[in-house]
Amino acid sequence: MTPFTPSAVSRRQWLRSSGLVAGGAIATGSLTPSLAQAMESDVPHVEHGQTTAVGFAAHERMIEAMRRADGPIRLASNENPYGMAPSARKAIEEGWKQHAWYGAPGITTLKKVYAQSVGVPEDHIMIVAGSSELLSIVNLAYGMKGEVLTPWPTYEGLPRYAESLGIKVHKVPLTPDFSHDLQTMDKRLTQAVDLVFVCNPNNPTANLTENRALRSFVSNASRRAMVLVDEAYHDFVSDPSYSSCIDMVKAGENVIISRTGSKIHGLAALRTAFVIARPDIIARLQPLSTSAPGAFGALGAVASIQDTAYQAMCKQRNIEGRDIMKAAITKLGRKMTESQTNFVFFHTGMPVEQVQKAMLAKGFMIGRAFPPYNDWARISIGTPDEMRAVAAALPDVIGGAPKSLGGSGA
Numbered sequence: 001m002t003p004f005t006p007s008a009v010s011r012r013q014w015l016r017s018s019g020l021v022a023g024g025a026i027a028t029g030s031l032t033p034s035l036a037q038a039m040e041s042d043v044p045h046v047e048h049g050q051t052t053a054v055g056f057a058a059h060e061r062m063i064e065a066m067r068r069a070d071g072p073i074r075l076a077s078n079e080n081p082y083g084m085a086p087s088a089r090k091a092i093e094e095g096w097k098q099h100a101w102y103g104a105p106g107i108t109t110l111k112k113v114y115a116q117s118v119g120v121p122e123d124h125i126m127i128v129a130g131s132s133e134l135l136s137i138v139n140l141a142y143g144m145k146g147e148v149l150t151p152w153p154t155y156e157g158l159p160r161y162a163e164s165l166g167i168k169v170h171k172v173p174l175t176p177d178f179s180h181d182l183q184t185m186d187k188r189l190t191q192a193v194d195l196v197f198v199c200n201p202n203n204p205t206a207n208l209t210e211n212r213a214l215r216s217f218v219s220n221a222s223r224r225a226m227v228l229v230d231e232a233y234h235d236f237v238s239d240p241s242y243s244s245c246i247d248m249v250k251a252g253e254n255v256i257i258s259r260t261g262s263k264i265h266g267l268a269a270l271r272t273a274f275v276i277a278r279p280d281i282i283a284r285l286q287p288l289s290t291s292a293p294g295a296f297g298a299l300g301a302v303a304s305i306q307d308t309a310y311q312a313m314c315k316q317r318n319i320e321g322r323d324i325m326k327a328a329i330t331k332l333g334r335k336m337t338e339s340q341t342n343f344v345f346f347h348t349g350m351p352v353e354q355v356q357k358a359m360l361a362k363g364f365m366i367g368r369a370f371p372p373y374n375d376w377a378r379i380s381i382g383t384p385d386e387m388r389a390v391a392a393a394l395p396d397v398i399g400g401a402p403k404s405l406g407g408s409g410a
């Protein structure tokens with residue numbers, strides 16, 4: 001158990017008051033007092049810009065009570081269940097007078113702080129209104145004259161926008177072990193392709209593609225086209241063999257790295273994300289940007305980037321949640337990918353719509369279908385207590401023998 005683990009009492013209270021383990025719907029009537037109690041906590045949450053262990057435990061109690069009261073529990077969009085750091089909330093509350101402002105001057109500070117945190121000069125950074133904005137405009141900057149190459153399935157933002165612009169998109173199916181099929185991607189990287197998308201770890205499959213092979217592909221491909229590496233889940237990776245492709249940007253290659261404030265920083269509602277690339281690439285992308293995060297996004301992100309304690313505690317909690325799900329799915333005899341993200345992807349043996357419906361009846365909102373893996377489910381990692389409740393609910397829903405393991409990429 002980690003030092004910031006909330007008391008066993010709070011866990012028992014949670015399980016009792018939610019009624020989730022008993023398989024019932026959320027018992028909202030019993031929640032209001034615990035939410036009120038949790039919100040009243042007056043422990044110091046932040047010291048010297050870092051969320052304290054005690055502060056995190058209090059924050060966790062409040063978050064769990066809030067999520068329960070909001071029910072069903074959101075496990076569908078890979079958000080950070082803990083939301084923004086107490087330090088980010090404090091910065092926004094203290095800067096509330098900026099509510100009428102556009103992003104400046106906070107965006108300038110954010111650029112500086114982010115550049116420092118990843119070890120590149122400031123002119124290598126661009127701030128966007130969520131990485132979805134980058135995934136759109138990069139097509140305008142680099143995809144319009146040719147074709148786009150992407151693994152499939154993957155995060156849909158870039159290929160979907162390319163198709164809406166009439167750009168031809170080559171979608172290369174994943175290998176049977178759910179890796180990017182780099183050999184086939186290499187073959188499909190003809191002269192007509194001028195933009196390549198790579199997502200590592202990949203969404204929806206949660207896994208990494210083998211590091212050396214991926215890096216070698218990215219580096220080679222960047223000599224023939226612009227390569228965008230989406231590292232939205234970078235901060236959740238615990239596999240020591242993984243490394244970011246950011247060093248390729250530092251080496252001056254045709255590589256754009258996409259990172260987001262929506263995951264480990266819990267700022268999805270504030271639409272704040274980071275682009276790391278050579279200055280001439282940034283100069284080409286910047287005029288195409290149609291918006292930027294507002295002042296609150298900048299304030300929250302600056303505080304959160306500096307609050308390394310909060311990031312570490314969220315990462316640790318995510319690992320605990322992942323392990324709970326791994327044990328539960330393995331016990332059910334189902335196949336799953338090796339998650340290095342804040343979600344898991346596993347075989348259910350039935351159409352995922354059916355699983356979604358049954359889980360919703362038990363109080364959990366889970367991910368949609370990702371064709372061709374129509375009998376696989378994606379569940380985002382919530383708090384460890386929430387994942388214990390999910391693990392207890394799953395056997396009822398998918399407990400029978402697997403119906404098929406073939407035909408859907410298994």
Ligand SMILES: Cc1ncc(COP(=O)(O)O)c(C=O)c1O
Nearest residue numbers: 130131132155203232260262273
């Ligand atoms: C791989 C990947 N990239 C980008 C995004 C979009 O993130 P943002 O909130 O920064 O637009 C997501 C969201 O789930 C994602 O999974």
